[in-house]
Structure formats: structure tokens, C-alpha cells
Amino acid sequence: MFMTSIAGSLPKPGWLAESQKLWPQWKQQGQALQQAKADATLLWIKAQEDAGLDIIGDGEQARQHFVHGFLEQVDGIDFDNKVKMGIRNNRYDAMVPQVIGPLRLKGRVHAMEAQLLRAHTQRKTKFTLPGPMTIVDTVADRFYGEGKVGRVKMAMAFAELLNQEALALQADGIDIIQFDEPAFNVYMEDAADWGVQALERAAQGLTCTTAVHICYGYGIQANVDWKNTLGQEWRQYEKVFPALAKSRIHQVSLECWHSHVPMDLMALLAGKDVLVGVIDVAIEAVETPQEVADTIGRALQFVRKEHLFACTNCGMAPMGRETAQAKLKALVAGAALARERLAQH
Numbered sequence: 195m196f197m198t199s200i201a202g203s204l205p206k207p208g209w210l211a212e213s214q215k216l217w218p219q220w221k222q223q224g225q226a227l228q229q230a231k232a233d234a235t236l237l238w239i240k241a242q243e244d245a246g247l248d249i250i251g252d253g254e255q256a257r258q259h260f261v262h263g264f265l266e267q268v269d270g271i272d273f274d275n276k277v278k279m280g281i282r283n284n285r286y287d288a289m290v291p292q293v294i295g296p297l298r299l300k301g302r303v304h305a306m307e308a309q310l311l312r313a314h315t316q317r318k319t320k321f322t323l324p325g326p327m328t329i330v331d332t333v334a335d336r337f338y339g340e341g342k343v344g345r346v347k348m349a350m351a352f353a354e355l356l357n358q359e360a361l362a363l364q365a366d367g368i369d370i371i372q373f374d375e376p377a378f379n380v381y382m383e384d385a386a387d388w389g390v391q392a393l394e395r396a397a398q399g400l401t402c403t404t405a406v407h408i409c410y411g412y413g414i415q416a417n418v419d420w421k422n423t424l425g426q427e428w429r430q431y432e433k434v435f436p437a438l439a440k441s442r443i444h445q446v447s448l449e450c451w452h453s454h455v456p457m458d459l460m461a462l463l464a465g466k467d468v469l470v471g472v473i474d475v476a477i478e479a480v481e482t483p484q485e486v487a488d489t490i491g492r493a494l495q496f497v498r499k500e501h502l503f504a505c506t507n508c509g510m511a512p513m514g515r516e517t518a519q520a521k522l523k524a525l526v527a528g529a530a531l532a533r534e535r536l537a538q539h
């Protein structure tokens with residue numbers, strides 16, 4: 195009950211990459227960079243175990259960014275000529291690579307981290323990949339063409355590549371494969387119309403547990419400003435959850451603590467595992483176990499206890515390392531307290 199895990203990313207140590215940035219520059223090159231990525235992955239596997247998490251991830255130490263880390267291994271993408279593009283419905287600008295031809299994987303994308311993860315923990319493992327719709331929103335297209343037809347075609351092409359890597363991750367022994375789809379919360383109609391379909395294509399044939407993470411973004415200023423425009427009730431999930439409830443995806447990771455998401459929307463996910471965000475990744479203040487247990491207690495009104503998992507709201511990549519470590523401990527302590535409270539009932 196209330197198994198704990200993180201959404202995905204963790205801060206990169208200062209010797210690996212620039213700190214507290216969403217697109218950090220690497221501090222090493224060539225073989226030294228590969229070694230540093232592996233070292234950082236091992237370090238965070240140990241830190242997650244020490245904190246007491248039930249499900250362990252690689253902390254996304256080997257990718258510069260959760261979307262571009264995947265795109266670097268895709269043929270048909272021009273990484274040398276990045277262009278400035280407004281992403282997430284123009285919420286903020288990013289320098290993005292361009293799709294210029296048919297898409298094909300150059301080879302394995304995450305074999306190194308996945309195999310390290312599997313070899314160095316006895317606990318359950320989770321591995322994250324970007325979802326097809328979010329990829330489409332984080333790359334410039336010069337090949338598939340304008341409009342919905344082009345976007346859907348490109349999403350399905352990426353979904354096929356994601357599926358290849360996901361099947362390989364499963365063969366590496368990963369227990370849970372999660373696709374990150376923050377774009378679902380931005381383009382709700384498209385998400386329900388074709389986003390979930392593309393997601394299912396990406397998960398096709400997987401026999402391990404599958405998950406989707408949908409959030410309101412990393413704790414960067416542009417996202418904090420955007421959230422301030424969303425009003426007192428954030429009902430974005432309402433439009434996507436029914437489509438997800440009908441899908442074959444097993445788990446949904448969502449943002450909760452410190453958000454204005456009405457708790458009752460979780461009831462739309464009946465039958466699914468719900469990974470409730472009980473840790474805010476946009477503030478430095480560390481949650482108390484009581485706060486975490488209270489959030490779990492409120493979610494229990496709408497999610498059956500055997501389906502409720504405790505998680506972070508989003509990735510912690512842009513945070514300070516000490517803060518992230520303290521929040522991992524708060525997550526575990528809060529879930530333990532929630533179990534205790536339930537046992538006393």
C-alpha cells in the first residue's frame with residue numbers, strides 16, 4: 195500500500211552538468227562523459243534506496259532533457275541547426291532540433307542506464323520515456339507537414355520508435371515503463387482525440403506495467419507564471435482521464451499537492467493505479483510527513499487504497515541536490531505515516 199517512487203528526474207551532480215537548469219550543458223566529453231553519467235546514475239540509485247523508496251529509477255542522469263535525450267538517438271533529426279520555438283502552447287521558448295526526414299532509431303537509447311539500474315537494485319524499477327504527443331510539441335517539423343494530419347503522422351512515427359525502445363527496456367528487466375505527457379494538460383482535446391491512441395501505440399505489446407505521467411510542468415518560472423493564470427480550479431485532467439481510463443495503460447501519475455486540481459477528478463481513473471503527487475517540485479521548502487500523509491488521506495476518498503501510490507508532482511531535475519534528497523525522505527516518511535493512520539482506523 196502507498197508504494198513510493200519519483201516522477202522521473204533528479205538533479206545532476208555539479209561534476210556531471212550545470213546545476214539547476216532544464217537544459218544543462220555537460221561538464222565532460224566523450225568517454226569521461228559516459229563514465230560520469232554512469233557514476234551519477236549509481237549515486238542516485240543508492241540515494242533512492244537509502245531514502246527508502248519502493249520503486250527505483252535512473253534519475254534521468256544520462257539525458258540532457260527528458261525529450262531531447264531520446265531525440266539524440268533518432269535519425270532524421272537535425273540537432274546541429276536548432277531553432278527557437280514556443281512550446282506547450284507558446285508558454286515558453288526553447289531551442290529545439292528539427293525533423294528533416296524519415297525517423298529511425300540509430301540504436302538503443304537508454305541501454306546503459308537501464309542495465310545499470312537493473313543490476314544495482316533488488317527493488318522494483320521504473321524507467322521513463324517522453325510520450326509521443328509531448329515529443330511532437332518539443333521538436334520543429336520540416337518533414338511531416340502542417341496541421342493535424344501532419345502532427346498525428348509524426349506522433350505515430352515517434353510512437354513506433356518509442357515502442358522499440360520500450361520493448362528493449364522491458365527485455366532489460368525494467369518493471370514499469372512510464373511515458374511523460376505534460377502536453378496532455380495543454381492540448382486536452384487533441385490528447386483525448388489522438389494523444390492517448392499514440393500513447394497506446396508506444397506501449398503496444400508491453401507485458402510489464404505501463405504508466406503515463408501528466409503534470410503542470412517542472413518548477414521553472416514560466417510554469418509557475420502559467421499556473422497563476424489557470425484560476426482556482428484546474429480541470430484539465432477531466433478531459434483526458436476518461437480516455438485514459440478506457441486505455442490499456444495501467445498507471446497514471448498526476449500533480450496534486452499545492453495544485454488547484456480538484457481531488458474528485460481522480461475518481462475518473464477507477465480501476466487504474468494512481469500515482470498521487472504529494473511532493474511539490476517548484477518550492478525549496480520540504481514537506482513534512484504529516485503534510486504528505488494528509489494528501490494521501492484526502493486522495494483516499496477517491497482512489498482505492500490498493501491503487502494509491504505516493505509520488506512527486508513532477509521531475510526534480512532543476513532543483514538543488516540537498517533539497518531533492520530531503521524530499522525523497524519526506525515522501526517515504528509521509529507514506530509510512532499514512533499507512534500507520536490507516537491501520538489505526
Ligand code: ZN
Nearest residue numbers: 409411508509
Ligand atoms: Zn512532470
